Amino acid sequence: MDYDRPLFFRVMQYADAADRDVVDMVSGNPDWAPPEALREGLREFADREPEAFQYSASEGDRPLRAAIADRHGVDTESVFVTNGTAEANHVATACALDAYPGDEVLLTDPVYPYYAGRNDLLKAETRYVDADADGHLDPDRVAEAIGDDTAVVVVNSPNNPTGAVYGRETKRALVDLCEDHDACLVSDEVYDAFDHSGRFTSALAFDSPNRVVTNGFSKSMAITGLRVGYCVVPAHLQDAVRTRHMLTTIAASRPAQAAVLRALRETPDAYYEANRQLVEDRIETFTAALDEAGADYTAPEGSFYVLVRFDGFPGTLENVERLIDEAGVAGMPGEAFGSSRTEWLRFALVTPRVDEAAARLTDYLG
Numbered sequence: 001m002d003y004d005r006p007l008f009f010r011v012m013q014y015a016d017a018a019d020r021d022v023v024d025m026v027s028g029n030p031d032w033a034p035p036e037a038l039r040e041g042l043r044e045f046a047d048r049e050p051e052a053f054q055y056s057a058s059e060g061d062r063p064l065r066a067a068i069a070d071r072h073g074v075d076t077e078s079v080f081v082t083n084g085t086a087e088a089n090h091v092a093t094a095c096a097l098d099a100y101p102g103d104e105v106l107l108t109d110p111v112y113p114y115y116a117g118r119n120d121l122l123k124a125e126t127r128y129v130d131a132d133a134d135g136h137l138d139p140d141r142v143a144e145a146i147g148d149d150t151a152v153v154v155v156n157s158p159n160n161p162t163g164a165v166y167g168r169e170t171k172r173a174l175v176d177l178c179e180d181h182d183a184c185l186v187s188d189e190v191y192d193a194f195d196h197s198g199r200f201t202s203a204l205a206f207d208s209p210n211r212v213v214t215n216g217f218s219k220s221m222a223i224t225g226l227r228v229g230y231c232v233v234p235a236h237l238q239d240a241v242r243t244r245h246m247l248t249t250i251a252a253s254r255p256a257q258a259a260v261l262r263a264l265r266e267t268p269d270a271y272y273e274a275n276r277q278l279v280e281d282r283i284e285t286f287t288a289a290l291d292e293a294g295a296d297y298t299a300p301e302g303s304f305y306v307l308v309r310f311d312g313f314p315g316t317l318e319n320v321e322r323l324i325d326e327a328g329v330a331g332m333p334g335e336a337f338g339s340s341r342t343e344w345l346r347f348a349l350v351t352p353r354v355d356e357a358a359a360r361l362t363d364y365l366g
């Protein structure tokens with residue numbers, strides 16, 4: 001997949017330049033507020049001594065690592081704080097490629113495009129495994145694709161762009177397959193706070209040297225700009241991850257880590273529940289309008305994206321630009337997510353105007 005320059009930017013620029021009002025449903029930037037304790041943590045940090053503005057420990061501030069470890073019931077040493085889940089994915093994939101035999105990385109189709117671009121950057125061979133029509137991943141298909149050349153299997157649940165949540169059995173099967181084939185599962189769980197199905201299971205539920213879990217606070221705390229993520233790494237990969245992370249970025253932002261730690265400690269569950277409910281209400285509003293228009297869509301079990309198919313209107317970049325100009329709604333072309341959803345468009349429910357967007361879409365295409 002050719003992915004040198006993310007299409008997100010191109011579509012967002014096109015929408016910004018449009019000569020009309022456009023409802024922006026392109027990016028994964030939440031429009032809801034971060035936790036109050038996060039803001040307080042940033043304010044408090046601003047008045048700290050000069051020493052506090054210097055590098056944190058490369059692996060991450062110890063109290064934050066301990067708090068993350070505590071949440072997941074893992075050892076603090078296994079937690080590395082990174083510049084977003086993006087860096088965690090990068091470091092995990094690169095280190096697993098080095099550590100395991102073979103130079104192939106299995107991805108799903110549809111795929112989160114940065115995984116595909118990263119494989120090219122790392123000069124890995126990419127093999128795609130098709131997800132089911134509803135976005136679920138059938139471990140039997142992974143079993144057919146995985147082989148001696150496979151070093152890494154990257155999965156994402158709750159999923160961007162399908163919204164699928166892989167259940168416990170699937171995660172168990174993926175860990176088993178990686179163990180049986182001397183490969184590493186990289187399980188990206190950045191949308192775990194947005195599980196609408198109640199079926200989300202972390203790969204951390206299965207103790208194994210053959211899996212890395214990546215995650216972060218961009219989505220759960222609505223802070224994509226702060227760049228705090230982490231990976232949970234088995235003992236045999238920890239030196240490699242430590243070195244690669246240090247040589248790439250030295251450390252994650254210290255004020256951001258301090259603010260996230262405060263938010264982790266002080267934010268009530270009600271904050272996460274309210275945002276999940278907000279997304280669920282938007283899903284209901286958006287999909288009800290799509291139902292009326294007779295459009296096909298995948299109702300997300302998790303995350304905050306909806307894939308939609310309108311008859312005779314494939315998910316090309318050209319059609320996305322037409323929708324911006326003629327309907328006033330900006331989404332992402334399905335062709336950005338691999339080859340299996342080229343008929344589809346992806347809309348991110350990160351605007352209070354989802355009802356208006358649905359009305360505009362159905363007026364134009366319904």
Ligand SMILES: Cc1ncc(COP(=O)(O)O)c(C=O)c1O
Binds near residue numbers: 028083156190
């Ligand atoms: C599947 C997936 N992984 C990772 C990321 C990046 O997360 P972060 O902002 O924590 O780097 C995103 C962002 O949209 C995503 O959709």
